[in-house]
Amino acid sequence: MGKLLFWIVLIIAVLFVARIAARMAAARQAGEPAQGRGKAARSAPAPAAPESMVRCAHCGIHLPRSEAVLVNGMTWCSTEHSTLGPARK
Missing domain, CATH: 3.30.60 (Wheat Germ Agglutinin (Isolectin 2); domain 1)
Structure with a gap:
């Protein structure tokens, strides 16, 4: 049981690292800095104000x-x- 848990944690860690690496590669291709892309960069644009x-x-x-x-x-x-x-x- 311990070995199975070890392999599951290892696979999740590898997938996490691969996801971070993919984001950094995409940021380099887009010309954006890899850091500084916090919560504000991912948020959706604000909806337009309602009109009367x-x-x-x-x-x-x-x-x-x-x-x-x-x-x-x-x-x-x-x-x-x-x-x-x-x-x-």
């Missing part, structure tokens, strides 16, 4: 403020709807 949504005064759909058309203080989904005017209830 507005409602079209004619059809009532919601769309991002950056895509809306602003005419006379009212928001519209398109220039066609801005010419048609607000929806009648």
Whole structure:
């Protein structure tokens, strides 16, 4: 049982060393320094800030403020709807 445990630990150690060597080789090929690639380098980019949504005064759909058309203080989904005017209830 002791020999089996020894071989398992040895195999895990060899795989660990091989993984470190592969990362260092990849860093050299990419032109990056092998050290200094900490947690910040591996983290995913921050998601974009959420954008406020507005409602079209004619059809009532919601769309991002950056895509809306602003005419006379009212928001519209398109220039066609801005010419048609607000929806009648």
